[in-house]
Amino acid sequence: MDKLLNDLVAIVGPEGMLLGNDVSQRSVDWFTGAPCRAKAIVRPRTTEQLSKVMALCYQADQPVVTHGGMTGVVHGGEASPDELVVSLELMNRIEEIDSVGFTIQVQAGVTLQHVQEAAGEIDMQFPLDLGARGSCTIGGNIATNAGGIRVIRYGMMREQVLGLEAVLSDGTVVSSLNKMLKNNAGYDLKQLFIGSEGTLGIVTRAVLRLQPYMPSEQTALVAVPSFDALTRLLGFVSRELANSLSAFEALWNNHYRLMTTESGKHTPLLADDSPFYAIIETLGLDEERDAEDFSLILEKALEAGLITDAVLASSRAQRQVIWAIREDIEVLVKELKPMFSYDVSLPIPHMQAYAEQLEQNLKAQWPQAAKIVVFGHLGDGNLHIMITVRDESPESRRQVEQLVYHPLKAYGGSISAEHGIGLEKRDYLSITRSSEEIALMKRMKTALDPKGLLNPGKVVALD
Amino acid sequence: MDKLLNDLVAIVGPEGMLLGNDVSQRSVDWFTGAPCRAKAIVRPRTTEQLSKVMALCYQADQPVVTHGGMTGVVHGGEASPDELVVSLELMNRIEEIDSVGFTIQVQAGVTLQHVQEAAGEIDMQFPLDLGARGSCTIGGNIATNAGGIRVIRYGMMREQVLGLEAVLSDGTVVSSLNKMLKNNAGYDLKQLFIGSEGTLGIVTRAVLRLQPYMPSEQTALVAVPSFDALTRLLGFVSRELANSLSAFEALWNNHYRLMTTESGKHTPLLADDSPFYAIIETLGLDEERDAEDFSLILEKALEAGLITDAVLASSRAQRQVIWAIREDIEVLVKELKPMFSYDVSLPIPHMQAYAEQLEQNLKAQWPQAAKIVVFGHLGDGNLHIMITVRDESPESRRQVEQLVYHPLKAYGGSISAEHGIGLEKRDYLSITRSSEEIALMKRMKTALDPKGLLNPGKVVALD
Numbered sequence: 001m002d003k004l005l006n007d008l009v010a011i012v013g014p015e016g017m018l019l020g021n022d023v024s025q026r027s028v029d030w031f032t033g034a035p036c037r038a039k040a041i042v043r044p045r046t047t048e049q050l051s052k053v054m055a056l057c058y059q060a061d062q063p064v065v066t067h068g069g070m071t072g073v074v075h076g077g078e079a080s081p082d083e084l085v086v087s088l089e090l091m092n093r094i095e096e097i098d099s100v101g102f103t104i105q106v107q108a109g110v111t112l113q114h115v116q117e118a119a120g121e122i123d124m125q126f127p128l129d130l131g132a133r134g135s136c137t138i139g140g141n142i143a144t145n146a147g148g149i150r151v152i153r154y155g156m157m158r159e160q161v162l163g164l165e166a167v168l169s170d171g172t173v174v175s176s177l178n179k180m181l182k183n184n185a186g187y188d189l190k191q192l193f194i195g196s197e198g199t200l201g202i203v204t205r206a207v208l209r210l211q212p213y214m215p216s217e218q219t220a221l222v223a224v225p226s227f228d229a230l231t232r233l234l235g236f237v238s239r240e241l242a243n244s245l246s247a248f249e250a251l252w253n254n255h256y257r258l259m260t261t262e263s264g265k266h267t268p269l270l271a272d273d274s275p276f277y278a279i280i281e282t283l284g285l286d287e288e289r290d291a292e293d294f295s296l297i298l299e300k301a302l303e304a305g306l307i308t309d310a311v312l313a314s315s316r317a318q319r320q321v322i323w324a325i326r327e328d329i330e331v332l333v334k335e336l337k338p339m340f341s342y343d344v345s346l347p348i349p350h351m352q353a354y355a356e357q358l359e360q361n362l363k364a365q366w367p368q369a370a371k372i373v374v375f376g377h378l379g380d381g382n383l384h385i386m387i388t389v390r391d392e393s394p395e396s397r398r399q400v401e402q403l404v405y406h407p408l409k410a411y412g413g414s415i416s417a418e419h420g421i422g423l424e425k426r427d428y429l430s431i432t433r434s435s436e437e438i439a440l441m442k443r444m445k446t447a448l449d450p451k452g453l454l455n456p457g458k459v460v461a462l463d
Numbered sequence: 464m465d466k467l468l469n470d471l472v473a474i475v476g477p478e479g480m481l482l483g484n485d486v487s488q489r490s491v492d493w494f495t496g497a498p499c500r501a502k503a504i505v506r507p508r509t510t511e512q513l514s515k516v517m518a519l520c521y522q523a524d525q526p527v528v529t530h531g532g533m534t535g536v537v538h539g540g541e542a543s544p545d546e547l548v549v550s551l552e553l554m555n556r557i558e559e560i561d562s563v564g565f566t567i568q569v570q571a572g573v574t575l576q577h578v579q580e581a582a583g584e585i586d587m588q589f590p591l592d593l594g595a596r597g598s599c600t601i602g603g604n605i606a607t608n609a610g611g612i613r614v615i616r617y618g619m620m621r622e623q624v625l626g627l628e629a630v631l632s633d634g635t636v637v638s639s640l641n642k643m644l645k646n647n648a649g650y651d652l653k654q655l656f657i658g659s660e661g662t663l664g665i666v667t668r669a670v671l672r673l674q675p676y677m678p679s680e681q682t683a684l685v686a687v688p689s690f691d692a693l694t695r696l697l698g699f700v701s702r703e704l705a706n707s708l709s710a711f712e713a714l715w716n717n718h719y720r721l722m723t724t725e726s727g728k729h730t731p732l733l734a735d736d737s738p739f740y741a742i743i744e745t746l747g748l749d750e751e752r753d754a755e756d757f758s759l760i761l762e763k764a765l766e767a768g769l770i771t772d773a774v775l776a777s778s779r780a781q782r783q784v785i786w787a788i789r790e791d792i793e794v795l796v797k798e799l800k801p802m803f804s805y806d807v808s809l810p811i812p813h814m815q816a817y818a819e820q821l822e823q824n825l826k827a828q829w830p831q832a833a834k835i836v837v838f839g840h841l842g843d844g845n846l847h848i849m850i851t852v853r854d855e856s857p858e859s860r861r862q863v864e865q866l867v868y869h870p871l872k873a874y875g876g877s878i879s880a881e882h883g884i885g886l887e888k889r890d891y892l893s894i895t896r897s898s899e900e901i902a903l904m905k906r907m908k909t910a911l912d913p914k915g916l917l918n919p920g921k922v923v924a925l926d
Contacts (some may be wrong), residue, residue, distance in 0.1 A: 079800070100694050101811045101844070123702075147645050156645065159622060174899050180808040180844030181881040182610050182619065184658055185888070185895050186922055187904045191654035195647055231563050238565070239586075242675040243706040243747055273635040284706055309679050345643040348564045381564070381643030417645040425648070436637050440911075441650045447910035448903075459649055 004060045008042055009368065011052045016043045017162065022263050023085070028077045030070060036080035038065065047165060047204045050086065055171030057084065063456045064169075069111060069139025071132035074422030076144070076197050076458055083456070086202060088139050093117050095205070102210045103162060108139025108203045115208065124210040127154035131327055139203045145195030147418030152379035153246040153283070154211065156418070157194065163207035164190035166200075169449040192448065195421050198447040198455045214283035214451055218244075218294040219319040222301070223274035223309040224324045226403070226453065227352035230276045233306040234348070234378055237280055240297045242280035244290065246425065249326050249365045251277040252355065252374035254327065259334055265331045266324060269311045278307075278324055278378070336371060338392035342385040342404050346413030351383060354407055361403045384419035405431045421459045429460070434453040467523045471505055473516045479553065486548075491540045493533060501528065501542035505831050506553045510628060513549065517665070518634030520547065520626045521905045526919045527632075529661040531603025532574065534595035535802065537885030539607070539660050539921055542592055546919070549665060551602050555567075557581050558668070565673045566625060566642045571602025571666045579881055580672065587673040594790055598691055602666045608658030610881030615842035616709040616746070617674065619881070620657065626670035627653035632912040642670050655911065658755060661818035661918040663911040677746035680781040681707075681757040685764070686737035686772040690815035692741045696769040697811070703760045707745035707753065712789050714740040715818065715837035719788070721798055729787060729793045732774045741770075742789055789838065801855035805848040805867050809876030814846060817870055824866045825850065847879035868894045873906070884922045892923070 009017045018026075018041040026036040044050040057064055065079040067087040078087050088109035096105040099122050106115060113133040114128075119126040128141060128457045130148035142144070142164065146157045154160070163178035176189050222228045234248055251259075256277045262267035270277065278299075284290040291362050294312070301307045313319040333339055346354055362370035369390040376383035385404060389396050405415050405428050414432045415425050429438060441460045445452070452462050472480050481489075481504040489499040509511040512577045520527055528542040530550040542548050545663045551572035562585050576590075578598040582589040586752065591604060593611035603609070605627065609620045617623070639652050639821040656664050664798035673818060697711055714722075719740045723731035734741065743761075747753040749910045776782040789801050796802055807818055818837050825833035832853040839846035848867060852859050868878050868891050877895045878888050892901060909916070 029905075041577075098810070098812070100698060103810075145647050145651070147647075151644055155618075155622065158651070159618065170901075172902075174897055174903055175897060176900055177875070178877065179810045179875060180877060180880065181614055182808050182843045183846040184608050184610075184842065184881055184883045185877045185879040186884055186892055186900070187663075187907060188608070188621070188654065189736040189900060189903055191651065192903075192907075200650075216707065235563060240677040240748070242677065278717060281517050285703070347561070347566075347642045349561070379644065380645045382645040389598050400777040412640065412642060414641065414643060414646040414648045416648040417643065418647055419648055420647045429649055436635055437639055437652060438649070439635075440637055440652055443910050444650060444655075444907075447906050462701050 005040055005060055007056050008053055012042055012044050012049055014044065016049070018039070018043065027404055028070065028079065029075065031073060032300060036085065037081050038083050038085040039081055041067070041085040041087050043087050045090045047167065048206060049415055050167050050202065051171045051173050053086065054167050054169060054199065058170040061451060061453065063453045066143070066202050068108070068137040068143065069132065069135040072140065072144060072420065072422060074416070074424040076148050076179060076420060076422035076455070078423055079325050088137065088204070091204065092305070097122060098179070099124070101179055103207050104210055105177065105205065105207045106138055107205050107220060108137060108142070110138050112136050112138060112141055116383060119210050122214065123213050125213045126160070126208060126210050128157055128160055131329070138208070142194050142206060143196070144199045144420045147380065147382065148378070149247045149249065151377060151378065152248060152429065160208050161190055161194060161206055162209050164193060164203060165205040166193045167202045169453045170200070174201065177205060177207050177234035192444070195420070197422065197459050198446060199459050200454065202454070214285065216284040216287040216290045217319065218282045218284070218290050219313040219322055220280050220294070220298055221269050221322045221325070222278050222280065222298065222307040223270045224276040224278055224306065226275055226310050229306045230278065231380065233278060233301060236301060236306060237297065237305070240300070241282050244284045245280070245281065246283040248379045249277070249279040249300060250376060250378035251326065253319050255373045255375040257326050258373055259328065259331055263331050263335050266328065267321065269322065270309050277320055290446055299393050332373060332386050333422070336373065336386050336388040338388060338390070340387045340397060340400050342387070343417050343419040344383055344385065344408055344413055345381040345417035346383070346408055346411040346414060348378065350380055350411040354411060355412070357407060358385070358403060362400070365399065380417070401428065404447040408432050410411070423458055426457070426459060427463060465763050467519060467525055468503055470519050471516055475505055475507050475512050475841070479508065479512070480504070481506065483743060491533065491542060492538065494536060499542060499548065500544050501546050501548040502544055504530070504548040504550050506550050508553045511669060512875055513630050514634045514636050515664065516549065517630050517632060519913065520916060521633040524914060524916065526916045529606070529665050529920055531572070531600040531606065532595065532598040534599040535603065535607060535883065535885065537879070537883050537887040539918070541886055550904065551600065551784045553669070554667065558648055561642070562587070564642055566670050567673055568640065568668065568670045569601055570668050570874040571605070572600050574699060575599050575601060580697070582673050583676065586629050586676050588676045589623070590674050591620055591623055594792070601669055601671070603649070604668060605666050605669060606659070606661045607656050607883045609842065610845065612710045612712065612840065614840060617713055623909055624657060624669055624673050625672050627656060627666060628668040629664035631658045632914060632916045637664065640668060640670050655907070658883070660885065660922050662908060662922050663917065665917070668754065677748065679747040679750040679753045680782065681745045681753050682776040682785055683743050683757065683761055684732050684774050684785045684788070685741050685743065685761065685770040686733045687769065688740040688771050689738055692769045693741065694811055695839065696741060696764060699764060699767070699769060700843070702761060703763070704745050706781035707747045709746040710742065710744035711840070711842045712742040713791065713839060713841035714742070718836045721836055722788050722791065722794055726794050726798050730784065731792065732785065733772050737771060742785055793848050795836060799836065799849050799851040800889070801851060801853070803863050804884040805850070806880050807846055807848065807867065807871055807876055807878060808844040808880035809846070809871055809874045811841065811844055813874040817874060817876070820870060821848070821866060825852070825863070828862065852892060886921055889920070889922060889924060
């Protein structure tokens with residue numbers, strides 16, 4: 001063991017340092033199961049320990065990759081044999097929960113689900129929600145500015161963070177554990193660390209905003225006759241359910257059909273021949289009245305021709321059946337093998353033209369093999385696009401990436417809506433960010449991490 | 464006219480440059496009416512013009528102070544005779560409004576009210592609202608991360624900004640006019656310019672998020688028997704009106720009494736002997752039902768002893784009568800002459816102890832003269848505190864500032880909730896921000912404005 005690792009063990013103790021098999025048994029990619037290749041995994045128990053670890057790494061020019069729950073999908077956690085991994089897994093405590101101020105203070109390694117449950121115990125909710133809730137950590141949610149299905153109502157992770165503590169590359173602890181909704185005393189430093197994927201600092205603790213618990217949840221799956229009707233439906237429910245709309249998920253026909261009749265994995269609750277489907281959800285306080293309101297609004301949408309059919313969930317089980325059509329990624333992985341997965345955003349009015357053109361381009365290049373599935377958070381401008389060309393060669397992947405990413409520029413879209421950049425999308429960043437923007441990102445990276453030791457090569461590559 | 468000014472006129476034209484009396488007739492402080500002392504005021508019409516202006520200023524080491532609507536209260540717009548003012552007043556166009564995507568794209572010099580009205584015309588709303596709406600500009604709202612009365616529901620200005628364009632000190636245009644709720648393609652650069660008071664760049668254009676228009680507005684003034692009851696009332700209405708609560712303003716007895724019975728300026732809608740009052744507001748869609756719900760919740764609060772009396776507005780005129788008690792600052796200015804005005808935030812549970820201690824400390828030092836008035840956005844942790852000691856000497860001001868600011872540190876509070884730092888609070892920043900935080904702010908300032916030309920000396924002073 002080299003001197004640095006010896007010095008680090010002295011800080012974190014033997015149980016705070018993983019080596020050899022304990023490192024390689026861990027995966028850096030839940031998709032492929034690729035093993036972690038770092039020289040060691042360091043697991044601090046406190047901010048102070050991490051500060052000392054980073055100060056030593058800084059002196060030794062030791063690059064560091066931060067690990068949270070490892071549920072990311074853009075290779076943000078990849079580590080080479082000369083890199084050290086810092087895992088926040090032992091910093092997983094809820095430190096304080098304030099039912100008057102509606103705040104919770106946690107260490108970065110706590111899971112999202114743990115926070116959701118702690119809020120639930122005092123009749124509140126933490127509204128960020130995504131499929132990986134049981135594994136992903138708050139630190140990872142912050143570092144990647146996680147999104148999910150309720151952004152239309154509550155915003156992304158950025159909007160949930162009131163205060164934050166981070167350790168800089170040289171070990172400096174920047175603690176801004178603010179608990180107030182309003183604090184304009186100087187620059188809002190926490191914004192630097194939210195969504196920068198561990199490249200500007202390591203998040204160690206956070207104060208999060210809680211929301212009142214909403215006992216009433218209404219959910220419907222509806223069939224929509226055209227893209228125009230889909231956008232008008234979004235506008236209609238955004239207005240008519242302005243106080244309660246919490247999700248508006250759109251499914252293109254190719255998605256719905258694959259999930260139901262083609263794969264046979266989910267019950268086709270509605271006929272499979274509609275061009276679009278949407279899952280609409282509201283949150284409220286009064287189950288009976290909310291259900292009445294909800295079905296009335298859907299009736300109006302039916303009369304207005306915005307939808308052609310609808311199924312309303314009348315129980316928790318039925319809600320889960322509807323949501324499973326949207327959330328069951330495994331069916332996609334199996335049916336579209338080998339699958340390329342994309343997460344883009346663009347202004348809503350351009351979505352259909354973009355998706356149609358993309359499908360045409362794919363079919364032109366791979367007339368037999370190409371298959372595309374489109375779904376996503378319509379209200380957020382966010383589409384998830386799953387593509388197979390039945391070939392996973394690097395050349396095919398690159399060709400598909402070109403087709404997916406390049407047209408976004410003209411629409412003012414983004415190559416990453418919620419998954420981040422990591423390594424996977426780094427070399428495409430210039431498609432939807434200008435050279436001035438990228439230069440400014442590099443300027444920030446250099447200012448905060450002058451030696452380039454934090455998650456090297458992720459998001460932006462320094463020259 | 465010196466060479467630089469000549470070169471600048473060539474860029475912005477004669478009508479784009481104000482000199483002499485046209486400069487000094489303008490005020491940099493609506494409170495005192497202090498005149499602008501800058502060497503000139505430059506008024507670009509386009510981002511390109513401003514870019515050229517800044518490139519020349521950068522070459523000439525010319526410091527620049529940015530002016531929006533000049534409604535700030537922390538001397539953020541002060542300019543010395545060797546400084547140049549850039550005013551965005553001629554960049555006041557609404558460029559695009561998208562009723563499908565719920566966005567509006569504007570130039571920075573447009574007023575808040577203009578944006579509110581444009582949204583209203585298409586049956587939407589721009590929810591940020593504050594008393595200065597007719598004069599303050601979107602660029603200023605962004606630069607100061609403006610707050611106001613509906614933060615509890617819609618967040619501060621930061622949450623309303625989807626995309627942003629800014630010009631850096633060297634003239635570089637960083638354009639990130641994103642329109643989507645979700646965009647995680649690299650660092651979220653707009654955060655650098657929101658709330659940094661023009662010290663890191665000059666905001667030129669922005670894409671803002673619109674919300675559905677809410678036709679039903681319920682408003683009540685209630686009497687609250689204790690601070691404990693006040694915080695429990697906030698919790699109660701936050702839960703029971705979770706989908707509609709849009710404002711919760713608390714008035715300490717000293718505020719309510721001064722505004723009504725003591726000054727005689729506003730009708731005492733409720734007896735003036737209650738320790739606290741609150742203005743509660745909801746926004747909704749169904750006037751009749753919302754009114755029923757609202758009065759039912761207030762009845763429950765009455766039964767639970769959280770309030771002792773209430774008056775509900777049943778017309779727009781009555782709503783204005785209630786809000787006038789809260790918003791009429793002129794009465795305070797007159798009654799508390801000479802008035803020192805503060806805007807602090809701290810965790811809600813500590814507010815009353817803080818306010819009581821502050822009043823005691825003031826009375827100890829100025830037994831006869833000291834008078835304090837407390838009110839604010841309780842749900843945001845934000846208190847406005849108006850104080851007079853009937854003496855406006857710099858020494859008295861400094862002594863009062865010490866009493867107001869120093870105790871905040873122990874509570875994890877902030878010396879500025881929504882007004883910003885400017886020049887006025889700069890030297891107090893270290894009370895509620897750590898040396899590590901301030902060092903990081905300076906690092907950011909140096910990275911983005913290496914010559915220190917943008918709003919020099921505001922927010923953080925470079926050594």
